[in-house]
Amino acid sequence: MDSFFARNRLSAYLDGDLPQDEARGVEAAMSRDPALRAEYEELRRAVDFLRTNGPIAAPEGFANRLHIRLAAEPPPSRLRSTLRRVRMDYVGIAAVAAVALLFVGTRHPDPATPAPAPVIAAAQAPGVPDTSSPAAVAPGAAIDHEGGFAAIPSPASPPKPKSGASASPAEREPFQADWERDPPAADGSLTTGTSGQGATQSTAVPTLYSPAPWRYRVHAGGTNPLKDLMEVASSLGGRIVDGKGRPLADYPMDEGDSQSVRVYVPSYNVEALQRKLKELGTVDTIATDPEMLYQNGAEVPVSIEVQR
Amino acid sequence: MFLALLSAVSFPGLRVAGPTDADLVDRFQHGDRRAFDEIVRRYQDKVYGLCRRWLDDAEGAEETAQDVFIALYRSLPGFRGESQLSTWVFKVTLNHCKNHRLYRNRRGYRRHETIGGKPEEDAPERQLADDGAGTDSAVHRGEAEALVRFALAQLDEEHRQILLLRDVEDLAYEEIGDILDLPRGTVKSRIHRARAELAAVLARKIGREDI
Numbered sequence: 001m002d003s004f005f006a007r008n009r010l011s012a013y014l015d016g017d018l019p020q021d022e023a024r025g026v027e028a029a030m031s032r033d034p035a036l037r038a039e040y041e042e043l044r045r046a047v048d049f050l051r052t053n054g055p056i057a058a059p060e061g062f063a064n065r066l067h068i069r070l071a072a073e074p075p076p077s078r079l080r081s082t083l084r085r086v087r088m089d090y091v092g093i094a095a096v097a098a099v100a101l102l103f104v105g106t107r108h109p110d111p112a113t114p115a116p117a118p119v120i121a122a123a124q125a126p127g128v129p130d131t132s133s134p135a136a137v138a139p140g141a142a143i144d145h146e147g148g149f150a151a152i153p154s155p156a157s158p159p160k161p162k163s164g165a166s167a168s169p170a171e172r173e174p175f176q177a178d179w180e181r182d183p184p185a186a187d188g189s190l191t192t193g194t195s196g197q198g199a200t201q202s203t204a205v206p207t208l209y210s211p212a213p214w215r216y217r218v219h220a221g222g223t224n225p226l227k228d229l230m231e232v233a234s235s236l237g238g239r240i241v242d243g244k245g246r247p248l249a250d251y252p253m254d255e256g257d258s259q260s261v262r263v264y265v266p267s268y269n270v271e272a273l274q275r276k277l278k279e280l281g282t283v284d285t286i287a288t289d290p291e292m293l294y295q296n297g298a299e300v301p302v303s304i305e306v307q308r
Numbered sequence: 309m310f311l312a313l314l315s316a317v318s319f320p321g322l323r324v325a326g327p328t329d330a331d332l333v334d335r336f337q338h339g340d341r342r343a344f345d346e347i348v349r350r351y352q353d354k355v356y357g358l359c360r361r362w363l364d365d366a367e368g369a370e371e372t373a374q375d376v377f378i379a380l381y382r383s384l385p386g387f388r389g390e391s392q393l394s395t396w397v398f399k400v401t402l403n404h405c406k407n408h409r410l411y412r413n414r415r416g417y418r419r420h421e422t423i424g425g426k427p428e429e430d431a432p433e434r435q436l437a438d439d440g441a442g443t444d445s446a447v448h449r450g451e452a453e454a455l456v457r458f459a460l461a462q463l464d465e466e467h468r469q470i471l472l473l474r475d476v477e478d479l480a481y482e483e484i485g486d487i488l489d490l491p492r493g494t495v496k497s498r499i500h501r502a503r504a505e506l507a508a509v510l511a512r513k514i515g516r517e518d519i
Contacts, residue, residue: 008500010500011496011499011500011503011504012496012500014503015481015499017481017496042507042511043503043504043507045507045510046503046506046507046510047475047503047506049452049455049456049510050456050459050471050475050476050506051475051476051478052452053449053452053453053455053456054357054361054456054472054475054476055353055357055476055477056353056356056357056360056361057353057356057357058352058353058355058356058357058370058373059356059366059370062352062356062370062373062374063345063348063349063352065370065374066348066352066374066377066378067345069374069378070344070377070378070381073378073381073382075341076336076341076381076382076384076385220410221406221407221408221409221410221411221414222407222410222411222414223375223411228414254379254382255379255400255403255404255407256383279414280414281410308407
């Protein structure tokens with residue numbers, strides 16, 4: 001074995017992790033090459049130094065202080081623990097299934113009936129095509145009321161706002177998700193927006209009702225990322241609701257918890273929201289349709305799954 | 309009682325094993341809260357030590373380490389034993405450390421810059437060499453501690469993480485691979501590079517012969 005190969009095995013040799021023949025090869029190379037021997041000795045001393053001085057014992061009273069905190073904990077429960085680990089993905093599957101059932105159960109028998117408003121699925125689930133992803137859906141397409149794909153209105157014909165006259169409430173009713181039928185209270189009205197960062201003031205921002213083209217999964221730090229997200233939404237003139245459109249109360253999240261939320265921001269602040277999300281944590285899924293960012297300053301729903 | 313005593317004492321030539329981690333988990337899952345005390349006793353130094361080295365902040369390390377045990381306490385009833393308890397503990401600890409650091413970085417905490425950016429305040433310049441003796445005899449504990457902190461602060465995060473698991477926590481390649489979701493070969497090569505970087509940092513700081 002020459003010095004090059006031996007050099008790459010010094011660490012494994014130090015750990016005794018080499019097969020016998022390779023270990024002998026390293027020893028032979030070191031006996032031939034003093035520089036390699038010196039390199040090995042330097043490596044060994046560095047590792048010894050770290051092994052000797054690296055470990056730190058817990059401070060005195062650590063366990064006692066922990067017990068005080070544990071005393072405030074409810075008794076451990078397998079059910080609670082299991083529920084805590086139920087991933088929101090599966091909740092998402094159930095939600096998507098429920099929406100699909102709703103489609104099947106309320107499908108209009110008369111093809112001449114005007115098309116009702118599109119529905120936004122409550123959450124994205126694994127295995128379900130991501131309608132926000134260019135890979136899953138052709139650009140410019142959205143789920144229509146029949147569950148198929150329909151063209152998103154071009155920029156020249158912006159999407160219909162909720163308050164528009166596209167369909168009467170009675171016609172839309174069967175096709176609307178719970179959160180859409182039962183909007184938050186007036187102070188968080190679906191059709192009211194406030195000023196955003198660097199944005200113009202608007203008192204009546206129409207809500208853009210089409211499948212949200214923006215979905216993010218944010219791996220956030222801290223104990224209360226929802227609170228942080230609320231501050232972000234607020235700073236952008238937006239608001240945050242849960243998967244059903246209800247106002248969301250923040251709560252400390254445990255490690256591994258996730259929560260699906262929807263943030264409504266004026267469309268001109270969606271890009272700012274992207275940036276803020278990156279500051280909040282690691283964003284590992286971004287699906288955007290930039291063409292829709294600038295449509296009439298409409299209020300845009302952005303689906304976010306916050307994971308801690 | 310007698311068994312408990314036996315488990316705490318080892319005689320030459322006769323090794324009496326204490327309860328395994330799996331035993332403790334099983335007891336805890338059947339309502340024995342004292343089993344959790346034993347888990348804390350068994351892992352508190354490792355968890356705290358990892359937090360302390362990762363965060364380089366005693367207060368934050370204790371808070372994070374306690375959060376880790378609280379999370380374990382809550383989650384242990386649902387632990388299915390698909391991995392070793394130790395793997396799970398270290399995984400949770402690393403996640404908590406990363407989250408804690410993200411949290412404090414967002415709030416402008418930059419202690420690590422003090423360590424790396426102003427080494428002269430923390431690490432002894434050439435003091436080890438000046439003693440003219442080997443590390444074991446010459447380095448005072450405080451100086452060695454400062455040097456460890458300095459050296460770890462110089463490493464990139466991947467290297468620091470893997471060295472803490474391998475050379476401080478003394479974990480096997482396989483367990484490190486499970487914790488970091490890395491194949492064994494990657495673990496080995498990364499350890500090799502991390503150690504080489506550590507050796508270079510120490511050599512620059514105190515001289516090759518004085519490590």
